[in-house]
Amino acid sequence: MLKYTLRRILGMIPMLFLISVVVFTLALAMPGDPFSGEIDPNNTDPEYIEEMREKLGLNDPLHIQYARWISNFVQGDFGESTRYKMEVSDLIAERLPNTVLLGATSLVITYILAFAMGMYAGRKPYTLGDHFIGGFNYFGLAIPSYIAGVFAIYIFSFQLGWIPFQGSVDITVEKGTLEYWLSRLHHVITPAIVLGLLNIASYTQFLRNDIIENSRKDFVRTARAKGTPEGKIYNRHILRNSIIPLITFLGFDIVNLVNGAIITEAIFTYPGIGQLFLNSVMNQDYPVLMTLTMMFSFLVLVGNLIADILYGVVDPRIRLD
Amino acid sequence: MNITINNENSMTAKTKSKKNLLEVKHLKTYYPVKGGFFRRTIGHVKAVDNVSFEIRKGETFGLVGESGCGKSTTGRTILRLLSPTEGQIIFDGNDITNLSGNKLREARKDFQMVFQDPYASLNPMQMVGDIIGEPIKNFYPGKQKKEIKEEVMDLIFRVGLPSDAYYKYAHEFSGGQRQRIGIARALALKPKLIVADEPVSALDVSVQSQVLNLLKELQDEFDLTYLFIAHDLSVVKHMSDRIGVMYLGNLIEVADKHSIYDEPLHPYTQALISAIPEPDPDRKKERIVLQGDVPSPSNPPSGCPFHTRCPMAKEACSEIKPKLKEVKPDHRVACILYD
Numbered sequence: 001m002l003k004y005t006l007r008r009i010l011g012m013i014p015m016l017f018l019i020s021v022v023v024f025t026l027a028l029a030m031p032g033d034p035f036s037g038e039i040d041p042n043n044t045d046p047e048y049i050e051e052m053r054e055k056l057g058l059n060d061p062l063h064i065q066y067a068r069w070i071s072n073f074v075q076g077d078f079g080e081s082t083r084y085k086m087e088v089s090d091l092i093a094e095r096l097p098n099t100v101l102l103g104a105t106s107l108v109i110t111y112i113l114a115f116a117m118g119m120y121a122g123r124k125p126y127t128l129g130d131h132f133i134g135g136f137n138y139f140g141l142a143i144p145s146y147i148a149g150v151f152a153i154y155i156f157s158f159q160l161g162w163i164p165f166q167g168s169v170d171i172t173v174e175k176g177t178l179e180y181w182l183s184r185l186h187h188v189i190t191p192a193i194v195l196g197l198l199n200i201a202s203y204t205q206f207l208r209n210d211i212i213e214n215s216r217k218d219f220v221r222t223a224r225a226k227g228t229p230e231g232k233i234y235n236r237h238i239l240r241n242s243i244i245p246l247i248t249f250l251g252f253d254i255v256n257l258v259n260g261a262i263i264t265e266a267i268f269t270y271p272g273i274g275q276l277f278l279n280s281v282m283n284q285d286y287p288v289l290m291t292l293t294m295m296f297s298f299l300v301l302v303g304n305l306i307a308d309i310l311y312g313v314v315d316p317r318i319r320l321d
Numbered sequence: 322m323n324i325t326i327n328n329e330n331s332m333t334a335k336t337k338s339k340k341n342l343l344e345v346k347h348l349k350t351y352y353p354v355k356g357g358f359f360r361r362t363i364g365h366v367k368a369v370d371n372v373s374f375e376i377r378k379g380e381t382f383g384l385v386g387e388s389g390c391g392k393s394t395t396g397r398t399i400l401r402l403l404s405p406t407e408g409q410i411i412f413d414g415n416d417i418t419n420l421s422g423n424k425l426r427e428a429r430k431d432f433q434m435v436f437q438d439p440y441a442s443l444n445p446m447q448m449v450g451d452i453i454g455e456p457i458k459n460f461y462p463g464k465q466k467k468e469i470k471e472e473v474m475d476l477i478f479r480v481g482l483p484s485d486a487y488y489k490y491a492h493e494f495s496g497g498q499r500q501r502i503g504i505a506r507a508l509a510l511k512p513k514l515i516v517a518d519e520p521v522s523a524l525d526v527s528v529q530s531q532v533l534n535l536l537k538e539l540q541d542e543f544d545l546t547y548l549f550i551a552h553d554l555s556v557v558k559h560m561s562d563r564i565g566v567m568y569l570g571n572l573i574e575v576a577d578k579h580s581i582y583d584e585p586l587h588p589y590t591q592a593l594i595s596a597i598p599e600p601d602p603d604r605k606k607e608r609i610v611l612q613g614d615v616p617s618p619s620n621p622p623s624g625c626p627f628h629t630r631c632p633m634a635k636e637a638c639s640e641i642k643p644k645l646k647e648v649k650p651d652h653r654v655a656c657i658l659y660d
Binding site: 219 | 402427430433441444459510
C-alpha cells in the first residue's frame with residue numbers, strides 16, 4: 001500500500017507540470033494582462049508604461065516568464081495579489097478555513113441524510129416511503145444549485161428570517177466564544193445544504209440501488225439461512241458491500257465541493273475560496289487566479305488518489321501494489 | 322468423547338430407524354407472474370406443485386430431476402427461505418410451515434443449507450472465521466469470543482481447510498475449498514438436517530468426489546440427515562439412501578436407490594436412468610430418447626405432467642393426474658400404468 005501510494009505521488013509530478021503549462025497558457029490567453037493592476041493608473045506616459053513592462057518582466061520571452069513563475073511557485077512564493085496588495089498565500093490562508101468549514105459541514109449533512117434515506121429506501125423498496133424519497137431526490141438532482149440557493153435565501157432568509165443571507169459570521173460577536181462558533185454554524189448551514197443537494201440525491205439513490213442489488217445476492221440468502229437477524233443482515237452484510245462505491249466518491253467529493261463552492265459562495269456572498277476565485281477572474285488578479293487553479297487541479301489528483309486507496313482499504317478483494 | 326458417541330449414533334442411523342425427521346405434505350410453491358400496466362398478478366409459475374415425501378433420521382434423501390423442475394425450490398421452501406403457497410412442512414415433530422420472525426430464526430438452528438454456488442454464497446467482506454462463526458454468535462450471544470474461535474478452528478480442521486484459513490477472505494480460496502467453508506458454516510450449529518442444493522455442480526470433477534466424500538464422513542461423524550439435491554444421477558446414486566424423482570414441480574417416483582436404479586417404474590425415470598453414460602464402451606444399452614421440450618411450469622399440461630413426452634402415453638393420461646402411490650414395498654410411483 002505504501003509503495004503504491006508513493007508511486008502514485010511520484011506520478012503526479014509530470015501531471016502537475018503539464019497542468020502548470022496549461023494554466024500558464026490559459027492565463028496568457030485571457031483578455032488583458034496583470035499589468036493594469038501593477039502601475040499607477042493616473043500616469044499614462046508611454047515611456048513610463050514601457051519602463052514598467054520591462055521592470056515587471058512582461059517583455060521577456062514566454063519560456064523565461066514561465067520559468068520565473070514556476071520556480072517561484074514551487075518554492076512557495078505564489079506572488080502578490082494585484083488587487084488586494086497582499087501575499088496570495090496569506091489571502092488564501094485567510095479564506096480557506098471558511099471553505100473547509102463549508103465543505104465539511106456539507107459532507108456531514110450529505111452523509112447523514114444520504115445514509116438515512118438510502119438505507120430506508122433500500123430496505124423497503126417500492127413502498128410509499130421509497131417513492132417519496134426518490135421524488136425528493138430527483139427534485140434535488142433537477143434543481144441547479146444557483147436556483148436552489150436563490151430560493152433558499154428568498155424563503156428562509158427574506159420570508160421566514162431564519163437564516164442570515166450573507167457572510168460567514170455575525171461581526172458583532174467576539175471571536176473564539178461559543179456564540180462566535182454558533183454564529184458561524186448558523187451562517188454555514190444553508191449554503192452547506194444547497195451545496196450538498198446534488199450529492200445527497202445521487203448518494204441516496206446509489207446506496208438504495210446497491211442495497212437492493214446486494215439484498216438479492218446469494219450470500220444474503222446464506223446469512224438468512226444461518227439465522228442472522230434481519231437488521232444485522234442489512235446493517236452488516238449488505239451495507240458493508242454497498243458502501244464500497246460510495247467510499248470512492250469521497251475522493252471526488254473533495255473536488256466537487258470546491259467546484260460547487262464557487263457558485264454557492266458567490267450566491268451566499270460567503271467569503272471563501274470559491275468567491276475569491278470568482279473575484280480574481282473578474283478583476284484579472286492573475287497570481288490569485290493561477291494559484292487557485294493549480295490548487296484545484298492538485299485537489300483533483302489527490303482526490304483520485306484518496307479514492308483509489310480507500311478502495312483497497314474497504315474492499316478486501318482489491319490489493320494495491 | 323463426542324466423536325465416540327457420534328459414531329455409535331451413526332451406527333443406529335445406518336440401521337435405519339423408521340422415525341421421520343422431516344415430513345413434507347402436499348407442498349406447493351408458486352411464484353407469481355406480474356404483468357400489465359398495474360403489475361398485477363396474471364399467473365403463477367408452479368415451481369413445486371403438490372409434493373409429498375418424508376426423510377428419515379440419518380438417511381440421505383436424493384432429489385433428482387432436470388433443470389427447472391423445482392428441486393431447488395423444494396429445498397429452499399423446506400428451509401423456509403421461501404414461503405410455501407400451500408401444504409405442510411413438519412420438522413422433527415413441529416410444524417414449521419407458518420413460523421415467522423424470531424420463531425423461524427430460532428428454528429433455523431436445526432436445519433441448515435449448503436448452497437450451490439460457493440463463489441456467490443459467501444460474503445466477500447467477511448473473513449472465513451466470521452463466516453463460520455456468525456451462526457454461533459447469532460444463537461449463543463453470550464458465548465465468549467475465545468470459545469467461538471475454538472469451535473470455528475475445530476470446524477475448519479474437520480472440513481479439511483488449512484489452519485490459517487481463519488483470517489483469510491473467501492476469495493482467497495479455490496472452489497472446492499470455498500464449498501468446504503460453506504459446509505463448515507452449515508455445520509457450525511450442529512443441525513439435524515442439512516439441505517445440500519447441488520453442492521458439487523459448480524466444482525471441478527476432480528474436486529467433486531473430495532467434497533462428496535467429506536459430506537459422507539461428516540454425516541457419520543455428526544449424525545446428520547441430508548436432503549441431497551442434484552441433477553447428476555451418478556452423484557446421487559453415490560450419496561443417497563432413497564431417491565425422489567421430480568418432473569415439472571411434481572414428485573413422480575420415490576424409492577430406495579437400488580429400486581430406482583435397477584427397476585425404475587415411471588417412464589420418465591426409465592429415460593433418466595438410460596441416459597447415464599456407460600463407462601464401458603463395449604457394453605451397448607438401449608437409450609430412451611425423449612421427444613420435445615419440458616412444458617412451461619406456468620401453464621402445465623392437464624393430467625399427467627409428463628404425458629406430452631411420454632413414450633407410453635395413453636389417452637387417459639391427459640385427463641387423469643396420477644397420484645403417488647405405493648406399488649411395491651417402499652416404492653411409490655405416480656403413473657396410471659401401475660394403477
